Each structure stands twice: as C-alpha cells, then as structure tokens.
Amino acid sequence: MSRADTAMDHIHNLYVMQLQILDLLDRELSTPEARREARAQIKEFQHLLRLADWRYMGGEDVLESLKSLPVELEQKLKPR
DSSP: OOHHHHHHHHHHHHHHHHHHHHHHHHSOOOSHHHHHHHHHHHHHHHHHHHHOOGGGTTOHHHHHHHHHHHHHHHHHHSOO
16 A cells, blocks of 8 residues: 555544534534543544644644544533
C-alpha cells in the first residue's frame, strides 16, 4: 500500500467516524454504556486526527473544524 493510499484510508476512516460523532451529538447519552461508547469514539477519532494528513482532506481548515467535534462531545458528556 502506497503512502498516498494509507493517507486516504486514514481520511476515509476519519470521515466515517465524523458521522458517528455527529450522531452521538444528536443522541441522548444519559446511560453509562452510551457515555462509555461516546468516550471510546472520541479517543479513536482523536487518534485518527493525529494520523490524518490535511493535504489529502482539503486543507488545514477542514482538519481544524474536525478537531472541534470531540470538544463538543466532551462538553455534552460533562456532568451538569
């Protein structure tokens, strides 16, 4: 697998996880299991963000906007 293929694979996985994160933002996360799942998704998403090469995803601004998603989800998970 070439370097470009690997980079594109990371980007693809990142965009799939983006949809999952957006779904979690819309769902009720009141059960401990749902909160655990959400935190696991955040961890995996942040790992993929570190691997992602912004040159394959449309620019640094796209990467920066994706970095805000885990922050939003963490805010939702904080106890009130």
